[in-house]
Amino acid sequence: MSTPQGSKNTNAEPWGAFDDNVIQGSGSAVIDMENMDDTSGSSFEDVGEMHQRLREEEEVTAEAAATEEDTGEDGEFLGMKGLKGQLGRQVADEVWQAGKRQASKAFNLYANIDILRPYFDVEPIQVRNRLVESLIPVRMINFPQKVAGELYGPMMLVFTLVAILLHGMKTSGTVIREGTLMGTAIGTCFGYWMGVSSFVYFLAYLCNAQITMLQMLSLLGYGLFGHCMVLFITYNVHFHSLFYLLWLLIGGLSTLRMVAVLISRTVGQTPRLILCGSLTALHMLFLLYLHFAYHKMVEGILDTLEGPNVPPFQRVARDVPAVSNAIMNATMKSIAAIVQS
Amino acid sequence: MKMAEAGESIKPLFAGLTDISISEDIPVEGDISVPVGSQNADNDFSTLDEPVKDTILRDLRAVGQKFVHVMYPKKSSALLRDWDLWGPLLLCVTLALMLQGGSADSEDESRPQFAEVFVIIWFGSVIITLNSKLLGGTISFFQSLCVLGYCILPLTVAMIVCRIVLLGGVGPVSFAIRLIIVTASFSWSTFASTAFLADSQPANRKALVVYPVFLFYFVIGWMILTFSPSH
Secondary structure (H helix, E strand, O other): OOOOOOOOOOOOOOOOOOOHHHHOOOOOOOOOHHHOOOOOOOOHHHHHHHHHHHHHHHHHHHHHHHHHOOOOOOOOOOOHHHHHHHHHHHHHHHHHHHHHHHHHHHHHHHOOHHHOHHHHOOOHHHHHHHHHHOOOOOOOOOOOOOOOOOOHHHHHHHHHHHHHHHHHHHHOOOOOOOOOHHHHHHHHHHHHHHHHHHHHHHHHHHOOOOOOHHHHHHHHHHHHHHHHHHHHHHOOOOOHHHHHHHHHHHHHHHHHHHHHHHHHOOOOHHHHHHHHHHHHHHHHHHHHHHHHHOOOOHHHHHHHHHOOOOOHHHOOOOOHHHHHHHHHHHHHHHHHHHHHO | OHHHHHHHOOOOOOHHHHHOOOOOOOOOOOOOOOOOHHHHHHHHHHHHOOOHHHHHHHHHHHHHHHHHHHHOOOOOOHHHHOOOOHHHHHHHHHHHHHHOOOOOOOOOOOOOOHHHHHHHHHHHHHHHHHHHHHOOOOOOHHHHHHHHHHOOHHHHHHHHHHHHHHHOOOOHHHHHHHHHHHHHHHHHHHHHHHHHHHHHOOHHHHHHHHHHHHHHHHHHHHHHHOOOOOO
């Protein structure tokens, strides 16, 4: 079905809305692909031209109508003022729509979060399975193990670790001078996740391991599940022996899993050694650091004040001047005692 | 009529309607006037001329109505339909002012600074919104920010109550009372926001969206609980 050229009775507005057939100059339902290009009809210049043309046409008809009628009451539909006002508003509306189309096109091109959409395509049951699997080392290292490339689980684990760390910092009474508690926690956790992932990915690239950045991020993110569990328990139950046991057991299991996956994707003894050694060291030492840096140990401060033989791990991250003053006093006392004897 | 029928095959659609004829013995009279659009447009622009008091009162009334919706969460879409960010801003500023601490020298415990609370609330909301959109949610960005911001209301109320309780002293009893209050208001917040947000998600992924919301309100509730006044 084809409408004759220039007939506008199928359009919504009396002056003809922006249909494709008006823009492309043909009245047929078949679109001529030859003339189709991206900017036709939707760029500001085209829209501006269209407005100008239509407005001129309408003004000509309005003038003709106005000269025929002598009684032009203000606000009547066919009156000059009413027509211009109404047309002006419709034109403004269409200009706004065109501008919005342009802006959303630019936004979709550059700030498209849909790039990340496939990495968040998970079901709750899958997340739960992967959390449990992150503590179970695989046995087969002869062929590459599958690593899920998703970012939902790792991100949630990092945020959970931030929350647990905040709790630990607060209960240990840590005072951060140049910064904020929240900023430090977020910086530590995200820094570890992104930084160590990038570092190990770089090593993997040097050692010719078959792993992508996304897989590395995902692997390390799920490895933080063990850290979350250990810290959650030991920030509330303060037994050193318990911590060491959990550190070896749960930290070790999650490290073993990551190491096994990496070994299965690397060829050669030396590259495997380098890659897995560095990952093990970083992962285990991070857990150690998180526990002892923000550990509630009031007795540690008392020991520092009273005697020189302080167990090295029982220091609390307190204000450095206060602790160093205390140590200075203790040292001076002992030196004075030695000099006098 | 004959001419009309003959013409129908070559005339475009609906052209036949212009040929309707009315018999002469039925008087037809009246005024055909199209309602002028300029009257509506005047109403649109007239909010510029009203006194400032009217504008503020109208906005405050809208905010207050949404507060009522949050306190009694029903399945209504008022919060989503006319979203605004005044309410969240008001709540966020109130909470941050009440939670902020002095300089780090004056006391042993470091309390969150104003900027910290502000940034946590807004960036937390942005991240939760992005997460729900990436998981396939149908709610828009600002609607989600609006819902998350308004659902901080129970926690703000809990903050006020905790401050009053702390006037009575700092001890295990007061801690227990504050714990109960904060836990109740934090679960209320989470429940209220999931009542609004979860509908926009596919059915099997509700848990994935609820968990970050839970964590977000948990962190804010924890900040309120560990707040201690300066002497």
